[in-house]
Amino acid sequence: MILANLPALQIVLPLLAAPLCVLFRREAISYAISLVTSWLSLAVAIALLQSVLASGPISYHFGGWAPPWGIEYRVDEVNAFVLLIVTAIGAVVISYAAPSVAKEVAQPRRYLFYTSYLLCLAGLLGVTITGDAFNVFVFLEISSLSSYILISLGQDRRALTAAYRYLIFGTIGATFYLIGVGLLYQVTGTLNIADLAQRIDPLIGNRTVRVAFVFVVVGVAMKAALFPLHIWLPSAYAYAPSVVTAFLAATATKVSIYVLLRIFLTVFGPEFAFDAYQLGYILMPFAIAAMFVGSAVAIFQLDIKRMLAYSSVAQIGYMVLGISLATSLGVTAGILHLFNHALIKGALFLAMGCVFYRIGSVQLADLAGIGKRMPWTMGAFVAGGLSLIGVPGTVGFISKWYLILAALEKGWWWIAVLILLSSLLAIIYVWRVVEVAYFKEAPEGGVKDDDGKGEAPLVMLVPTWALIVANVYFGLDTRVSVGTALQAAQSLMGAGG
Amino acid sequence: MSVSTLMLLALAVPMVGAVLILMSAGRPNQRECVTLVTAVTLFVVVLQMLPVVYAGGRPEVTLFTMLPGLAIHLQLEPLGMMFACVASSLWIVNSIYSIGYMRAKKEANQTRFYACFAIAIFSALGVAMAGNMMTLFLFYEILTISTYPLVTHSGTQEAVRSGRTYLGILLGTSILFQLGAILWTWAEVGSLDFRMGGILAGKFEGPAIGLLLFLYMYGIGKAALMPIHRWLPAAMVAPTPVSALLHAVAVVKAGVFTVLKVIVYIFGTDFLRESGYADWLMYVAGASLLLASLIAMTKDNLKARLAYSTVSQLAYVVLGAALLTPMSVVGGAMHITMHAFGKITLFFCAGAIYVASGKTQISDMDGIGRVMPVTLVAFLVGSLSVIGLPPLGGSWSKYFLALGAVDSGHIVFVAVFMISSLLNIAYLLPIVARGFFVPAKPDSGSAGIREAPIFCVVPLCLTAFGCLLLFVFADKLFALLTPIGGGPG
Numbered sequence: 008m009i010l011a012n013l014p015a016l017q018i019v020l021p022l023l024a025a026p027l028c029v030l031f032r033r034e035a036i037s038y039a040i041s042l043v044t045s046w047l048s049l050a051v052a053i054a055l056l057q058s059v060l061a062s063g064p065i066s067y068h069f070g071g072w073a074p075p076w077g078i079e080y081r082v083d084e085v086n087a088f089v090l091l092i093v094t095a096i097g098a099v100v101i102s103y104a105a106p107s108v109a110k111e112v113a114q115p116r117r118y119l120f121y122t123s124y125l126l127c128l129a130g131l132l133g134v135t136i137t138g139d140a141f142n143v144f145v146f147l148e149i150s151s152l153s154s155y156i157l158i159s160l161g162q163d164r165r166a167l168t169a170a171y172r173y174l175i176f177g178t179i180g181a182t183f184y185l186i187g188v189g190l191l192y193q194v195t196g197t198l199n200i201a202d203l204a205q206r207i208d209p210l211i212g213n214r215t216v217r218v219a220f221v222f223v224v225v226g227v228a229m230k231a232a233l234f235p236l237h238i239w240l241p242s243a244y245a246y247a248p249s250v251v252t253a254f255l256a257a258t259a260t261k262v263s264i265y266v267l268l269r270i271f272l273t274v275f276g277p278e279f280a281f282d283a284y285q286l287g288y289i290l291m292p293f294a295i296a297a298m299f300v301g302s303a304v305a306i307f308q309l310d311i312k313r314m315l316a317y318s319s320v321a322q323i324g325y326m327v328l329g330i331s332l333a334t335s336l337g338v339t340a341g342i343l344h345l346f347n348h349a350l351i352k353g354a355l356f357l358a359m360g361c362v363f364y365r366i367g368s369v370q371l372a373d374l375a376g377i378g379k380r381m382p383w384t385m386g387a388f389v390a391g392g393l394s395l396i397g398v399p400g401t402v403g404f405i406s407k408w409y410l411i412l413a414a415l416e417k418g419w420w421w422i423a424v425l426i427l428l429s430s431l432l433a434i435i436y437v438w439r440v441v442e443v444a445y446f447k448e449a450p451e452g453g454v455k456d457d458d459g460k461g462e463a464p465l466v467m468l469v470p471t472w473a474l475i476v477a478n479v480y481f482g483l484d485t486r487v488s489v490g491t492a493l494q495a496a497q498s499l500m501g502a503g504g
Numbered sequence: 505m506s507v508s509t510l511m512l513l514a515l516a517v518p519m520v521g522a523v524l525i526l527m528s529a530g531r532p533n534q535r536e537c538v539t540l541v542t543a544v545t546l547f548v549v550v551l552q553m554l555p556v557v558y559a560g561g562r563p564e565v566t567l568f569t570m571l572p573g574l575a576i577h578l579q580l581e582p583l584g585m586m587f588a589c590v591a592s593s594l595w596i597v598n599s600i601y602s603i604g605y606m607r608a609k610k611e612a613n614q615t616r617f618y619a620c621f622a623i624a625i626f627s628a629l630g631v632a633m634a635g636n637m638m639t640l641f642l643f644y645e646i647l648t649i650s651t652y653p654l655v656t657h658s659g660t661q662e663a664v665r666s667g668r669t670y671l672g673i674l675l676g677t678s679i680l681f682q683l684g685a686i687l688w689t690w691a692e693v694g695s696l697d698f699r700m701g702g703i704l705a706g707k708f709e710g711p712a713i714g715l716l717l718f719l720y721m722y723g724i725g726k727a728a729l730m731p732i733h734r735w736l737p738a739a740m741v742a743p744t745p746v747s748a749l750l751h752a753v754a755v756v757k758a759g760v761f762t763v764l765k766v767i768v769y770i771f772g773t774d775f776l777r778e779s780g781y782a783d784w785l786m787y788v789a790g791a792s793l794l795l796a797s798l799i800a801m802t803k804d805n806l807k808a809r810l811a812y813s814t815v816s817q818l819a820y821v822v823l824g825a826a827l828l829t830p831m832s833v834v835g836g837a838m839h840i841t842m843h844a845f846g847k848i849t850l851f852f853c854a855g856a857i858y859v860a861s862g863k864t865q866i867s868d869m870d871g872i873g874r875v876m877p878v879t880l881v882a883f884l885v886g887s888l889s890v891i892g893l894p895p896l897g898g899s900w901s902k903y904f905l906a907l908g909a910v911d912s913g914h915i916v917f918v919a920v921f922m923i924s925s926l927l928n929i930a931y932l933l934p935i936v937a938r939g940f941f942v943p944a945k946p947d948s949g950s951a952g953i954r955e956a957p958i959f960c961v962v963p964l965c966l967t968a969f970g971c972l973l974l975f976v977f978a979d980k981l982f983a984l985l986t987p988i989g990g991g992p993g
């Protein structure tokens with residue numbers, strides 16, 4: 008019974024847990040509910056992935072209505088992997104959250120924080136698991152609306168404008184997506200993704216389909232913060248509470264990239280997207296620009312969360328670059344980086360959350376001497392930074408390896424050069440922080456909200472280091488990550504073709 | 505104990521040592537005991553492996569598969585065996601010296617210092633035993649990162665700036681060029697194994713070979729081939745034991761070691777010679793060799809002069825590899841050991857003088873030999889070995905290198921070697937001469953200077969003695985290394 012309904016449980020669990028939090032209106036109870044739900048979701052995701060890897064894709068008919076009339080949840084290698092990423096990050100982040108939320112969110116709003124977190128989780132998982140194009144929109148809105156709330160809970164008043172800006176962009180993106188889906192519905196008469204894929208095939212020259220494609224791609228690219236549609240992202244990440252930043256950075260943009268993949272490769276199919284529309288050549292310049300502009304701007308940031316946010320823009324560029332190569336290996340690299348970057352950025356933002364918990368600031372100048380005071384936290388930051396640079400022995404290296412290999416496979420050696428060059432920029436912005444943290448003397452009397460204590464509490468350190476260990480582990484033993492990404496890419500490239 | 509267990513132990517011992525050192529924070533005696541015991545244990549472990557390699561064994565261990573078809577893999581071969589011996593033996597002497605130096609200078613953060621040192625040795629052994637280019641690259645980068653806190657040990661503005669140069673050049677070149685070269689090799693060949701005779705035959709041809717060689721040579725920043733040598737002089741702000749680590753024990757040696765590995769086992773000397781695309785490397789190395797010697801002469805700071813001398817001596821090894829004859833390759837490999845013992849002696853002496861008198865500039869060192877005779881005699885021995893005069897080790901490697909140049913038909917490089925030796929004399933021996941024969945200036949504050957602490961003096965005597973031993977027992981080293989020449993010695 009439970010096994011058969013796993014796909015539904017994945018969504019229903021967090022979706023129902025959220026109103027429970029509102030009912031109780033207690034911080035402690037809502038925290039406990041979120042914690043249990045997050046870990047249960049992870050267990051469900053692991054079970055789903057195992058089942059998919061063992062016995063192929065699962066199709067779940069909601070309410071017993073057969074697709075294409077009813078809503079279908081469809082789990083294959085690709086989204087099972089993304090579900091695993093999202094739930095794993097959710098579980099780690101929520102284990103870390105309690106002290107950080109207590110510090111950064113005002114008491115009366117804390118249960119709301121947990122409620123919105125659960126809704127956001129449910130939304131992201133829903134986007135990933137559903138096999139219905141309109142359902143994607145619904146869940147996209149659930150996750151977006153709850154993330155506007157989460158961002159606006161930040162202490163800084165600028166969090167409000169950041170959330171507002173995100174709201175505007177997010178709504179435009181979602182609307183574009185909806186217009187696209189509407190046009191597709193008009194032409195094909197179906198919303199089920201698998202069904203759409205079949206019916207679109209003969210319509211390759213249709214002008215409505217083409218317009219729909221453009222609307223959908225632009226809409227989702229806005230959600231994914233693909234350069235130059237990224238301008239909502241840095242402020243949103245910088246002013247949101249630390250926990251929210253870590254969670255969103257590691258999951259939200261990843262899910263949007265997944266939707267892009269789904270639309271390109273399943274709905275339209277590789278031949279349609281890459282051969283007929285030359286999508287690779289359209290995306291590639293933006294991806295490369297993202298890599299360089301994101302990294303270059305990151306170098307000049309004074310706020311470290313903002314710096315990491317710009318670095319995320321660059322990293323999204325890497326993922327899209329992999330996809331735009333339009334080969335099985337390229338898509339593998341893109342999916343792999345989705346997973347790896349979640350680990351890297353999750354760890355880095357959690358480390359910054361620890362710093363913020365102690366000194367109440369993540370301005371570069373305020374970090375002077377923090378290396379000595381918080382050796383474990385900054386150790387985690389340096390390790391995460393090395394992973395971001397792509398030093399061997401970390402996941403960042405594995406991503407670069409596949410990305411460059413994919414470029415070389417196509418014979419585009421200049422792309423390989425560009426990837427290597429842009430990693431040099433990462434050295435610069437990571438090491439700026441290292442130098443200040445370790446070699447500058449701590450200021451007298453500390454920063455204004457400084458609580459004067461040393462290392463962050465264990466509850467926060469353990470999840471941070473768990474992600475760092477994952478960074479190293481999956482950088483050395485790549486059977487799970489590379490294996491799954493390869494399978495996922497094959498199923499994507501094969502299915503639509 | 506089986507050899508594969510020993511190989512794993514050789515990696516485990518320094519790593520465990522590092523952990524124990526960290527656990528001994530705040531207890532200096534215990535910490536330094538741990539360091540010494542670890543160093544000696546490691547040396548014993550490494551020595552146990554030596555007979556196997558002499559007997560022609562090439563033991564292998566596969567640790568785990570990192571990427572499909574690409575494992576983290578260890579394999580012992582003569583070149584790596586030699587590097588492992590050099591690094592592990594000099595670590596003992598260097599540790600003794602560190603105790604004397606760090607205590608005398610009352611340096612802060614000594615636990616971090618010893619722990620990073622142990623990790624650096626761990627990665628040096630990983631580099632030495634690497635069985636494919638991927639494994640080597642992994643340990644190569646760990647070495648860079650673990651030595652960064654050592655270079656910036658003092659934490660001053662100057663140290664941070666030097667650290668930036670150090671990390672920027674080493675990490676930058678290795679990611680931009682070396683990783684690029686590795687990926688290119690992997691994409692074309694589908695293998696990164698070290699195999700006698702190389703793995704590129706039939707996969708690369710024409711100018712691509714030259715370009716790949718360029719990427720590898722400039723990707724191995726630790727070999728300090730001009731013009732990417734800047735990090736080495738910059739790193740002289742570090743405490744002297746660290747300079748010894750950089751110049752003799754691990755870092756630059758790992759660089760030229762990798763150069764030899766790549767040329768012998770990735771390209772293959774025959775393959776490169778037939779392709780004709782390696783000629784540029786000879787000229788670049790030759791130029792680097794002479795230029796660095798010339799720059800060394802202009803430096804008044806003793807450590808800076810020694811640093812440029814190292815740049816020049818490293819170019820000997822690269823030139824040996826680039827000449828591509830069996831004799832020159834073996835000579836280049838021998839030069840790793842010979843130079844290590846000579847240069848570590850010189851740095852130990854420089855540090856001892858600094859500890860005893862606070863002097864760093866050569867022009868202030870008049871008459872220093874009269875108050876520190878032991879140190880300066882050791883300096884003389886080290887200098888003669890670096891110059892390449894009998895009865896010291898350095899003479900053999902330079903002899904073989906010159907023979908290799910004759911074999912290769914590029915007689916001009918025999919001249920380069922000779923001119924460089926003369927330059928070595930010109931920048932090293934005046935220091936000794938001033939120390940002994942020029943009386944101290946009355947106002948130079950030389951009164952009351954005595955020999956450095958015993959922990960500093962004993963190691964430098966040991967390494968100076970080592971230079972002598974290497975002259976006498978050079979045949980053992982030669983016999984070990986002959987197989988890598990690929991032909992009859």
